[in-house]
Amino acid sequence: MLASTLDFVRRFARNRGALVGFVLVLTVIGVALAAPWMFPRNPLRIVGRPEIWPFTSWRYPLGTDSLGRDIAAMLAYGARTTLLIGLFASLTATVIGIGVGATAAYLGGWVDEVLMRCTELFQTIPNLIFVLTIVAILGQKIEYVTIAVGIVTWTPIARLTRAEFLSLRDREFVQACRAMGMGNFRIMLGEILPNALPPVIVLSSLVIAGAVLFESAVSFLGLGDPNVSSWGRLIGDGRTLIRTSWYICAVPGLAIMLTVLALNLVGDGLNDALNPKLRDR
Amino acid sequence: MRRIVLRRLAQIIPLILAVIVLNFLLIQLAPGSLFDVMTSEQQITDPAMLDQLRHSYGVDQPTAIQLFKYIWSVMRLDLGFSYRQNAPVLDVIIAQLPATVILMLAATTIALVVGVTAGVLASIRVNTVWDSLISLGAVFFFAAPSFWLGIMMTVLFAVKLGWFPVGGMRTIGSDYGALGDALDVMHHLVLPATALGLFYAATYARVMRASMLEVFRLDFIRTARAKGLSRSRVVIAHVMRNALLPIVTLLGLQLGTLLGGSVVIEAVFSWPGIGSLLFDSVMSRNYPMVLGVLVLGSLLVAVANATVDLVYLRLDPRIAGR
Numbered sequence: 001m002l003a004s005t006l007d008f009v010r011r012f013a014r015n016r017g018a019l020v021g022f023v024l025v026l027t028v029i030g031v032a033l034a035a036p037w038m039f040p041r042n043p044l045r046i047v048g049r050p051e052i053w054p055f056t057s058w059r060y061p062l063g064t065d066s067l068g069r070d071i072a073a074m075l076a077y078g079a080r081t082t083l084l085i086g087l088f089a090s091l092t093a094t095v096i097g098i099g100v101g102a103t104a105a106y107l108g109g110w111v112d113e114v115l116m117r118c119t120e121l122f123q124t125i126p127n128l129i130f131v132l133t134i135v136a137i138l139g140q141k142i143e144y145v146t147i148a149v150g151i152v153t154w155t156p157i158a159r160l161t162r163a164e165f166l167s168l169r170d171r172e173f174v175q176a177c178r179a180m181g182m183g184n185f186r187i188m189l190g191e192i193l194p195n196a197l198p199p200v201i202v203l204s205s206l207v208i209a210g211a212v213l214f215e216s217a218v219s220f221l222g223l224g225d226p227n228v229s230s231w232g233r234l235i236g237d238g239r240t241l242i243r244t245s246w247y248i249c250a251v252p253g254l255a256i257m258l259t260v261l262a263l264n265l266v267g268d269g270l271n272d273a274l275n276p277k278l279r280d281r
Numbered sequence: 282m283r284r285i286v287l288r289r290l291a292q293i294i295p296l297i298l299a300v301i302v303l304n305f306l307l308i309q310l311a312p313g314s315l316f317d318v319m320t321s322e323q324q325i326t327d328p329a330m331l332d333q334l335r336h337s338y339g340v341d342q343p344t345a346i347q348l349f350k351y352i353w354s355v356m357r358l359d360l361g362f363s364y365r366q367n368a369p370v371l372d373v374i375i376a377q378l379p380a381t382v383i384l385m386l387a388a389t390t391i392a393l394v395v396g397v398t399a400g401v402l403a404s405i406r407v408n409t410v411w412d413s414l415i416s417l418g419a420v421f422f423f424a425a426p427s428f429w430l431g432i433m434m435t436v437l438f439a440v441k442l443g444w445f446p447v448g449g450m451r452t453i454g455s456d457y458g459a460l461g462d463a464l465d466v467m468h469h470l471v472l473p474a475t476a477l478g479l480f481y482a483a484t485y486a487r488v489m490r491a492s493m494l495e496v497f498r499l500d501f502i503r504t505a506r507a508k509g510l511s512r513s514r515v516v517i518a519h520v521m522r523n524a525l526l527p528i529v530t531l532l533g534l535q536l537g538t539l540l541g542g543s544v545v546i547e548a549v550f551s552w553p554g555i556g557s558l559l560f561d562s563v564m565s566r567n568y569p570m571v572l573g574v575l576v577l578g579s580l581l582v583a584v585a586n587a588t589v590d591l592v593y594l595r596l597d598p599r600i601a602g603r
Contacts, residue, residue: 125582126538131541138310213426235432260425261420
């Protein structure tokens with residue numbers, strides 16, 4: 001166990017991009033965790049003169065927005081929203097995706113047919129339009145945004161899980177389990193799933209990056225939860241001032257880009273480390 | 282061939298039916314009665330009219346009948362009436378659709394030209410500075426939110442340099458004649474289409490590079506070289522032609538995302554397409570319009586997807602035999 005863990009870490013670390021990404025992700029997590037300690041007051045509170053440019057004031061290193069709110073504080077709290085939504089949306093997508101993909105592959109027949117048609121359906125519906133519709137109908141709450149993003153991002157996970165399950169379904173060890181009288185559910189969850197998991201985990205980590213982008217677009221359009229600070233919303237709020245103070249849009253956008261970039265790099269690194277056979281592709 | 286085309290087109294029907302049912306379920310999920318929200322948002326207070334609407338929406342009937350009625354009305358292309366625009370939902374959407382299609386086509390063209398060129402360049406100069414620069418660019422554009430790119434491009438190219446207009450589709454009050462108008466629209470199109478297209482360009486560049494390198498290793502390329510074909514001919518006629526196939530697949534898979542992306546870009550650039558319409562409708566809780574956009578958007582993607590599949594069939598005759 002220890003040896004294989006060490007091996008995993010070594011393979012991951014060999015990819016320099018993945019290391020950089022990992023450090024960046026850790027930084028974002030650190031900032032998100034430390035936000036209440038670094039900025040104990042409500043980040044949406046007005047603290048100073050509006051439109052102070054970044055790097056011109058010691059008190060507000062990233063400047064203030066059109067209302068005089070501290071951009072650094074909003075960015076730090078926004079990191080929490082971004083990471084939470086990204087993580088839970090990806091979790092939702094992974095649970096749905098594994099459920100659908102595994103059931104389709106294991107049971108086969110008409111179940112497979114129906115589930116795969118459903119997957120196609122969700123691939124056809126323009127995903128952002130679907131998210132906006134769900135949020136419009138159910139209400140602008142952080143839970144709904146998260147679930148909506150999960151609902152539109154599970155399809156690739158389902159397809160991958162199905163493919164993995166199909167290749168494992170008839171192996172000897174599964175036949176042995178069946179011969180021993182194990183139930184379908186137990187074989188799927190306890191025997192096949194652990195073997196199918198590595199590539200699925202890689203994809204889930206990439207889905208987090210996609211979910212972060214989705215969330216930012218939703219809040220940018222002003223349809224996110226109005227009670228939480230979010231990077232996308234910060235850009236949306238700053239849009240009216242691009243002629244004079246474009247930094248209000250630029251700074252949170254850079255934060256989104258770096259976070260998504262870091263998550264993608266980590267995903268690539270995980271792919272190299274978990275699926276060594278695919279490395280040359 | 283004709284049978285394949287017909288069969289592929291027939292597959293769209295159950296898909297659209299499913300979208301309609303999904304729509305219906307969404308309405309049922311809504312907290313409170315959607316009908317009440319709809320009528321109050323559109324400020325309908327006249328009791329006689331409310332009764333008439335209640336009847337025409339079938340709110341007073343059991344769910345199964347409502348579902349059936351809903352499917353039936355959508356099938357007859359009746360998506361409801363929007364009191365905000367005072368016109369049938371379908372008419373409003375169809376009037377706005379061309380702008381979105383133009384934007385999507387332009388973005389796809391930019392993505393294909395930039396992405397394929399970059400991918401080919403990276404693959405024939407593999408492991409050089411060019412390759413690294415292109416990979417780095419692709420990684421960045423793959424991570425940048427398109428709406429943010431759009432705003433940053435507006436700041437630089439529209440506000441600071443003044444090369445392009447800040448938003449809209451036409452210069453207000455202009456009349457340049459047919460050709461002049463087309464050029465005017467293209468001038469307005471550059472920034473939104475680039476902002477939307479660069480993400481896909483990044484994807485295509487990565488896929489194209491990988492798939493070119495894969496094809497380079499195959500036997501028939503060695504044969505082509507051994508025949509004495511020039512390097513450029515090998516790259517263009519043999520490698521590229523085969524390496525483009527995954528790009529076509531990807532293009533089809535990403536159409537839904539592209540349409541979603543254009544919603545945000547239209548909001549950034551006040552581009553008068555169905556994205557702007559959707560955004561306004563969500564804001565004003567104009568549900569018939571929101572659901573109409575979802576149905577027609579899905580139909581658009583389904584048709585475009587079928588088209589891409591058929592194009593693929595022409596490009597890769599190996600599939601047609603199956």
